[in-house]
Amino acid sequence: MTPMTIAKPLRRQSLAALFGTASFRLTLGSSAILAAVALLQFSLIYWRTTEYEVERADRLLDREAALMAAQSPGDLLEQLRLWQTNDLRLLITAAGLFDADRHPLAGNLVEWPEKLPVDGAIREIVVHPLDQGVRTIRAEALPVAGGRILVIGRGLRDLQQIRGIMLDAIETALIPALAFSLAAGAWLGRRNLARVGRMQQAIDAIMEGGLHERLPVGRGGDEMARLAASVNRMLGRLEQLLDEIKGVGDDIAHDLRTPLARVRAGLERARLDQARLDQSRLDTREPGVLPAAIDRAIVDLDQCFAIVTALLRIGEIGSGRRRGGFARIALDAVAAEIVELYEPLAEAAGNRLSLEQGGSVTIDGDRDLLIELVANLVDNAIKFTPAGGAVVLSVVRSGGEAVLRVQDSGVGIPPAERALVLQRFYRSDKSRHIDGSGLGLSLVAAIAGLHEARIAVLDGPDGAGTVFEVAFPADRATL
């Protein structure tokens, strides 16, 4: 295909697209309305002027006819003969005196107007006076003395002049205005078409996977720029969400890969070891290396399942469906229960776990989830506290909020990592060797989110250790 053959349909297409733009259609529409209004105005003026002129002509004709009819036949004939040189000529532009046989006697009308009945009523007729061209006049015919018939008429010359002026006005004002507005419309349409074209290009790029692309906003802040800015904000949010999902996907893949790789390596080695063992001895009934390898594989697979289960739970809690099961829960009682449950664990780890006694603090919440939240915080605190340390829980009411604090004397969390610890799968480098799904604090964050609680990670009181603070909002705490 040559460029020429594409160019033509493309041009036609772009012209069609131009006529199809909203701005062009808008200007076209408003131009049409403008023209219609102008024409209507002109017509109205013309119509009213005509009416006025006709009325004036008719009044004049009636008056002159009455005056002329009252004269004697001789005077009338004389007057008509003189009429052409007389002031009356300004009022009466066509006149004729006919005898009973309709033959002209005087005046500039020499042909009997067939369409004019002799009844003294004014009508509009077309005549051809001697001294003028063919024209339309208001005229009346009436019988006068001597059996003669008088025809007088007044041309509507002023009216024709007015019409001429108006047509001139239309030509010189309306047509250029219309042409100008259509041109402006076409220009606006082209401009918008070009903007939309640039946006379409950007959208095409986005659809092809370039989610970092943005729509051109342009200068000036008009509605299209605002729309583009809105879409860009949406794209930003989408990109962020996709990145998060991708990040979570990467984390899942990574955290599942590690135990899965261990399973695979362990099984492979066990098979090789078993094969060597089988070769080197005669009695194959002796237990081989397989049971131990299988046990290890099962442990590693269980860790995979623990990760998947924890992720499903975070998803379930995050979906917010569980808010229906909220009830009044004594937060201090939950903390006491968890202290009792975890005390032997802390003891085994050489730590002291205790609950600072305070008053009863109740909140609105899901008991099972709150237990899980406190349990995970305590579990976490015990894990990261070296032997000889202490983990202290407290539940207090502070400024209307119900605040749960879990304070440990452990390794602490660097300020830069504090926001990260609540994200899925995050584990600071120091803790990579510690078992678990790595999702305990993510679960805590999800449960806190469901309860509209806010989590703060702070330094311990003496700068040592970490304090996790979960503050349940006032309205939930005092309801």
Added chain:
Amino acid sequence: MSDIAFIPPVQDQPRVLLVEDDAAIAGAVIAELTARGYAMTHAETGGAGLDLAMGGTFDALVLDRLLPGMDGLAVLARLRAEGVRTPVLVLSALSAVDDRVTGLKAGGDDYLTKPFAIEELAARLEALLRRPAETRETVLQAGPVEMDLIARVARRSGRSLELLPREFRLLEYMVRRPNQVLTRDMLLEDVWHYRFIPQTNLVDVHIGKLRRKIDPPDEVPLIHSIRGAGFMLKIVE
């Protein structure tokens, strides 16, 4: 600590109906439970399972929730409506707590989430079959262990045991189920009524503390760890 292989009590072969459409899981469950002395019957669809359960006399049902044809909970509801009271263990890949609650409400006696350890299934099935009778007795006895539930006193061979309340609750649960495998999840659910999966070996630590008080070094150990499954209060009659 001593590891022993679990030997099931072979009475007159408990009859168990497994309704499960996944061939691999069904095969593994049937092989293992048959080896443990159960007489297994297998149905692959809800409809077939319902027919068998209505007609046969089974001691227990293991029922998958997601089945072709008829949903597991629908099968369960029909069975209960028809007055079949056979204990049912519901299996499901749905782990949400709400789903568990609906499973139990529909008439299930226990609920197990896939993937499960076959030991967990075996232990729960045994627990269903050997559910302790509701007793009004205030004194429990299992071998040398004696518990007075009113006085909150526990003794081994007449020697008083100094137990914390939570240790007393744990021992009571075990004394009611002697010679029965008790998994960590069962203990956490039944003794502490918790549904969450702890990140650490909480139950082991609690059992360890109880064991140190009950089993002094010079006596025959009562609490045994069952490899890959859980714990057992082993009483030799």
